[in-house]
Amino acid sequence: MELIKVTEQHEPHVALIQLNRPKELNALNPQLMQEVRDALVALDKNEAVRVIIITGNELAFAAGADIKQMADKSAIDMLLLDQFTTWDQIRKTKKPIIAAVSGFALGGGCEFVMTCDMVIASETAKFGQPEIKIGTIPGAGGTQRLTKAVGKAKAMELILTGRFLSAEEAHFYGLVNKVVPKEMYLQEAFTLAKEIAQLSPVAVQLAKESINRSFETHLDEGLTLERKNFYLTFASADQKEGMKAFIEKRKPDFKGQ
Numbered sequence: 001m002e003l004i005k006v007t008e009q010h011e012p013h014v015a016l017i018q019l020n021r022p023k024e025l026n027a028l029n030p031q032l033m034q035e036v037r038d039a040l041v042a043l044d045k046n047e048a049v050r051v052i053i054i055t056g057n058e059l060a061f062a063a064g065a066d067i068k069q070m071a072d073k074s075a076i077d078m079l080l081l082d083q084f085t086t087w088d089q090i091r092k093t094k095k096p097i098i099a100a101v102s103g104f105a106l107g108g109g110c111e112f113v114m115t116c117d118m119v120i121a122s123e124t125a126k127f128g129q130p131e132i133k134i135g136t137i138p139g140a141g142g143t144q145r146l147t148k149a150v151g152k153a154k155a156m157e158l159i160l161t162g163r164f165l166s167a168e169e170a171h172f173y174g175l176v177n178k179v180v181p182k183e184m185y186l187q188e189a190f191t192l193a194k195e196i197a198q199l200s201p202v203a204v205q206l207a208k209e210s211i212n213r214s215f216e217t218h219l220d221e222g223l224t225l226e227r228k229n230f231y232l233t234f235a236s237a238d239q240k241e242g243m244k245a246f247i248e249k250r251k252p253d254f255k256g257q
């Protein structure tokens with residue numbers, strides 16, 4: 001891995017992916033996204049890992065797709081590049097992903113963050129879809145996910161002007177879970193990750209799948225999936241352990257089975 005750093009057990013059961021193109025403010029080129037994809041596939045298969053944190057550095061989570069690499073491409077070049085396969089992996093990852101964001105999360109960087117499951121932001125974080133200022137529009141889900149996250153009027157304003165959203169505003173609009181001082185954002189992401197990592201990974205995965213389905217289907221279909229996943233938890237040793245531990249008034253020991 002050249003453009004990202006992966007630490008599989010940063011804390012027990014918690015892996016960390018750090019985007020690492022600092023000079024380019026972590027601009028997301030195809031190589032970096034391929035490395036993210038490969039890391040997510042491996043971490044999803046690694047039984048020791050239960051939660052994944054993705055972060056950048058203090059200055060930038062990511063300032064967007066790499067404009068210098070995109071500038072001269074034709075529509076067909078972009079089509080043949082087929083970047084969606086790599087981007088889709090973020091969405092397909094079964095384990096929960098927390099984005100820990102400081103500084104810029106713009107364009108593809110903001111879309112990347114919105115594809116993650118939860119977001120902890122430093123007070124310095126800035127979110128935005130400024131593609132309109134370079135003559136294009138969001139291409140990795142921004143028009144859809146930002147609209148669902150902040151509502152139509154605000155999404156229109158942000159995407160049509162390219163204005164940035166401060167961390168506090170992003171929190172107000174529900175785009176991020178929590179805003180903390182800049183020295184604390186990664187630590188806070190680990191606190192959240194460790195809390196989730198103590199729980200049944202089977203139940204966590206089924207809950208994540210069910211929540212995500214609410215964005216993709218009508219209520220009836222989502223409720224059907226939720227019910228099936230609810231029944232499925234009763235096939236896990238973790239459900240037996242969790243309920244037994246409650247009755248015996250002790251802490252459960254979840255094995256992920």
Ligand code: DAK
Nearest residue numbers: 024025027063064065066067068083084107108130139140
């Ligand atoms: N691409 C390439 N290089 C970038 C970059 C980017 N997006 N953002 C920053 N850099 C580079 C700068 O060129 C500069 O490099 P040098 O000139 O030093 O070589 C270095 O990072 C530092 O940037 P600045 O000097 O500009 O730093 P400032 O603090 O003055 O400004 C800024 C920071 C973030 C406000 C500014 O850099 C900026 O406006 N950056 C561009 C933001 C932007 O427009 N982002 C949207 C890009 S379009 C898709 C997937 C994704 C996408 C599309 C399709 N598919 C799956 C098909 C996404 C598209 C986009 O994200």
